[in-house]
Amino acid sequence: MPQPDASGVLGLGDLPYVNAQAASGAAAFARWEDGEDGAGWVDVSWSRFLRDVTALAKGFIAAGIAPGDRVVLVCSTRYEWPVVAFAVWAVRGVLVPVHSGCSGARLHRILLDCRPARVIVESRRHAGVVAVAGRELPELGRSPVLGERGPGELEQVVRTGAYMDPSAVLLRREETSRSDPAAIVYPVTTAGGELGAVFTHGSLLAAAESAVRAVGPMVEGVAEPDALLGLPLAGTFGHSVLLACVVARVRVGLASRGVRSRLAEVRSFGPRVLVCTPGLLEAVYAAELAQAREEGSDVLHTFTNAVRHAVEFDRDGRGGAWRRFSRRMYEWAFVRVREELGGRVAFAVCAGGELAPRLTHFYGGAGVPVVQAFGVVRAGGAVTFNVGANRRVGTVGRPAPGMEVRLSRQGEVHVRGASVFSGYFRAPEASERAFRQGWLATGVVGSLDDAGFLTVGAAAGGGPGPGRGPATGGVPAVPAAAAAAVxxxxxxxxxxxxxxxxxxxxxxxxxxxxxxxxxxxxxxxxxxxxxxxxxxxxxxxxxxxxxxxxxxxxxxxxxxxxxxxxxxxxxxxxxxxxxxxxxxxxxxxxxxxxxxxxxxxxxxxxxxxxxxxxxxxxx
Incomplete structure (x- = not known):
């Protein structure tokens, strides 16, 4: 896996150009396409991706997108997402990624807050919201709608700039600074998040390089590494992983369907690195358990024993001839699990929630180590990684490379690092309140052990939190006074x-x-x-x-x-x-x-x- 070296990169928009020059014929992305001969994965080379980005960037300039203009992208995890994102960055625009499942009312609120020059959507429902908001946003230009399986109306933007020389894009890229704003991310919470977190080109590059350094040692021994990305790209962790793969020139498959259809995508892609939410790994385990039940009590009993041996093998250490022999007795069950994940997976990166410790040990014992990451939106990506042989199940791991973690007197987790957001969009007072003497206050209660492992959401008052009792390491609980801070x-x-x-x-x-x-x-x-x-x-x-x-x-x-x-x-x-x-x-x-x-x-x-x-x- 190439080590990240973005020292000569002025901004995110340079990355496709650097990679196309270094490895023009190598596969950059794999996209799912429905063809006459059936559906399947189609590779997109770095040179092809660069052509698509440059063509759209020229269209943006021709359409009047100026440096600093916001471009809202309401899109699922699909090939057009990175094309639009890198085209926006190449012309010094600011990307505002929004989840494709965003409600119309919330999208309307975001549009009024960030006042974009363009909005790109993939559903007619959202297009209707944009049309209504346009009455209050005179600066909003015509907003294209993506096709169900292709660029759709985005091609009209490309045609607008077809006459333009690529040097116009080069001039914008050369004017880019790492301190320029690159993205505004609006957190999704049940309490309602009204403020957009601003990230610079430098902070997003730092998050990508941190992820590569954290996970890189696990990839070094993997032949022909590629990754299937099953996370929403609208979130900071999703696009930090995408950028990490671009920095490291790792082929990325973009999975955009629901869990049941996504399992079919995983099997057909056969990733070496699977990036997913806990729900997908839970679904695979549930499906295998259900299959064992259908096949009868003997099979169910054997599968239950296989799970127990896998958990013990991963939790208690892999030494001892008898333990290794016992695990090999149930290799058939572990093969079935790995086949559900494509048959080639070396490890999984799990974010967007906590995978239960028992399942973490099960997958580790079955030959699919799980790297768990923890972060908050304003940190720009992962704050900690629980990775490799030194991981401690039941915690969220140690600080990611380039990140620092401390606890306040009340037990609140504070973080500091180059990837942390620069402030809220047009809200200086709220931006100041977000920091404590240069440290970002996450609003999350946690505890740190002597080895630097962080536990978040631990139990108050001295009792063990979920999955954090003696069987998983007995992580210290947070004092009751700390929980009251949140x-x-x-x-x-x-x-x-x-x-x-x-x-x-x-x-x-x-x-x-x-x-x-x-x-x-x-x-x-x-x-x-x-x-x-x-x-x-x-x-x-x-x-x-x-x-x-x-x-x-x-x-x-x-x-x-x-x-x-x-x-x-x-x-x-x-x-x-x-x-x-x-x-x-x-x-x-x-x-x-x-x-x-x-x-x-x-x-x-x-x-x-x-x-x-x-x-x-x-x-």
């Missing part, structure tokens, strides 16, 4: 929505006899749960949500969330709703968060019934 309602809601089944959560405390929660399930994950648990397709979602087994999984998520706060703040009762609230429900605010008062009024009967049965914490 709103327990926010901690509980964030912990709940981190579970793959839960799309939205609303915790109620004020005026209630105890903390209670409304839990809204994600439709896609419920459908998948129905599939792997053998429930009939004819069963209504309301009945699926009431299933004792599913209710038990939600209860486990509530218990895990409760472990992150004081006992007095713990959720005592909860009610499960079968689907999340959409923008048209009137229960979602313009920022994308829940309208608490409206939700409580709409479900007053359910809430009253929930509290009538209040007795104690979920069992």
């Amino acid at each position: 709103d327990p309602v926010a901690v509980l809601e964030a912990a709940l929505v981190a579970h793959p089944l839960i799309a939205q959560a609303l915790v109620m405390v004020r005026g209630r006899p105890c903390a209670g929660a409304l839990v809204m399930l994600g439709r896609d994950q419920v459908e998948y749960w129905r599939l792997v648990n053998g429930r009939p397709l004819s069963m209504p979602l309301e009945e699926v949500a009431a299933e004792p087994a599913l209710h038990g999984e939600v209860a486990a998520a509530v218990r895990a969330a409760n472990a992150k706060v004081d006992a007095e703040a713990a959720i005592r009762v909860f009610h499960v709703l079968p689907e999340e609230f959409g923008v048209h429900s009137g229960l979602v605010s313009a920022s994308g968060g829940l309208r608490r008062a409206e939700v409580e009024r709409a479900f007053a009967e359910e809430i009253d019934a929930m509290y009538r049965g209040a007795a104690g914490p979920p069992r």
